Amino acid sequence: xxxxxxxxxxRGKRLPAGHQGRGEPKVSTGERRNAFGLVASSDxxxxxxxxxxxxxxxxxxxxxxxxxxxxxxxxxxxxxxxQEAGVEVNGDIMMEPGYRVMHGDVVKVNGAQVKDVRRxxxxxxxxxxxxxxxxxxxxxxxxxxxxxxxxxxxxxxxxRLDEDSEGLLLLTNDGDFAHMMMHPSFSxxxxxxxxxxxQMTHAEAASLRQGAWVDGVKIVPESLKIVxxxxxxxxxxxxxxxxxxREVRRLFxxxxxxxxxxxxxxxxxxxxxxxxxxxxxxxxxxxxDELVSVAKDTGRGxxxxxxxxxxxxxxxxxxxxxxxxxxxxxxxxxxxxxxxxKKIMTRKKKGVAKKKVGSGRRGAGRK
Numbered sequence: 001x002x003x004x005x006x007x008x009x010x011r012g013k014r015l016p017a018g019h020q021g022r023g024e025p026k027v028s029t030g031e032r033r034n035a036f037g038l039v040a041s042s043d044x045x046x047x048x049x050x051x052x053x054x055x056x057x058x059x060x061x062x063x064x065x066x067x068x069x070x071x072x073x074x075x076x077x078x079x080x081x082x083q084e085a086g087v088e089v090n091g092d093i094m095m096e097p098g099y100r101v102m103h104g105d106v107v108k109v110n111g112a113q114v115k116d117v118r119r120x121x122x123x124x125x126x127x128x129x130x131x132x133x134x135x136x137x138x139x140x141x142x143x144x145x146x147x148x149x150x151x152x153x154x155x156x157x158x159x160r161l162d163e164d165s166e167g168l169l170l171l172t173n174d175g176d177f178a179h180m181m182m183h184p185s186f187s188x189x190x191x192x193x194x195x196x197x198x199q200m201t202h203a204e205a206a207s208l209r210q211g212a213w214v215d216g217v218k219i220v221p222e223s224l225k226i227v228x229x230x231x232x233x234x235x236x237x238x239x240x241x242x243x244x245x246r247e248v249r250r251l252f253x254x255x256x257x258x259x260x261x262x263x264x265x266x267x268x269x270x271x272x273x274x275x276x277x278x279x280x281x282x283x284x285x286x287x288x289d290e291l292v293s294v295a296k297d298t299g300r301g302x303x304x305x306x307x308x309x310x311x312x313x314x315x316x317x318x319x320x321x322x323x324x325x326x327x328x329x330x331x332x333x334x335x336x337x338x339x340x341x342k343k344i345m346t347r348k349k350k351g352v353a354k355k356k357v358g359s360g361r362r363g364a365g366r367k
Contacts, residue, residue, distance in 0.1 A: 032153075074134075156173070166277065168265065180291075214251070
């Protein structure tokens with residue numbers, strides 16, 4: 001007797017073209033309450049990395065930032081919400097995203113008063129086939145579909161992992177913390193393990209360490225090493241400190257290698273150990289503070305200041321010495337020694353450009 005064939009597996013219903021998408025994930029009040037109790041009983045911090053913007057200087061806070069800090073939506077979405085006349089300030093409809101919210105102002109969104117929310121920090125293991133977008137019209141699975149019923153209020157991914165990649169992803173509602181983790185100036189290291197379906201020699205690995213040009217910018221990995229090699233595949237560990245779009249895959253593609261699987265296994269001091277696919281856990285206070293210290297100790301992000309125009313936090317740039325200081329240096333005996341030769345300098349006087357003759361070029365001053 002011939003064995004009976006197994007019936008084919010039923011696939012999920014495919015949404016038709018032109019479908020409105022999944023929309024916002026539906027979460028009940030009980031699920032929100034349970035999620036709040038879970039994070040409140042843990043050692044997760046409830047205060048922001050940097051103090052919230054306030055009106056201590058008498059200037060107030062921009063409305064879009066004020067709403068984003070309280071978890072209403074992203075700043076761009078808050079701008080659209082304000083322009084659609086969905087925000088009220090002290091009973092009046094406000095349609096200016098740049099309006100300055102002062103202490104004591106009552107702000108309502110769609111008739112509901114906006115209240116302060118606690119800061120949330122999570123570590124999530126994103127599976128393959130899941131998108132990091134929050135687009136309502138998206139028909140494929142999103143991160144929000146997996147975690148919205150496990151968090152007490154809105155959180156968003158810090159950075160992105162493409163659909164075909166998996167691994168660690170930070171989730172938060174603290175914009176300053178997200179900025180520290182994503183901005184290249186803070187240089188937070190991220191470790192990936194890539195599998196290519198072929199053998200790679202050590203000479204080819206050395207060529208990969210030199211980096212590649214992608215979109216006019218040279219991408220150079222912090223470190224790259226072969227961790228495992230078989231006849232059919234090679235496992236490579238890559239550490240990078242930037243956050244450009246699909247930079248690991250594009251780096252390998254520039255050298256003729258296709259990445260079959262890509263996994264982010266470490267962000268700063270946080271590893272993937274103990275977290276299964278699709279798992280979510282709140283960060284402890286020490287883990288959050290360690291990530292912040294890594295961001296401040298590496299790259300150009302040693303200090304942070306407030307931008308006077310936008311009110312946002314940004315890393316302090318190192319101020320270069322003036323040209324006069326660069327042209328001189330002190331010797332061990334205390335005397336000042338010039339480092340550069342005099343150059344021909346132009347000076348305008350009474351509308352006529354004159355040249356100051358110097359010794360920077362042979363034959364200068366001869367007729």
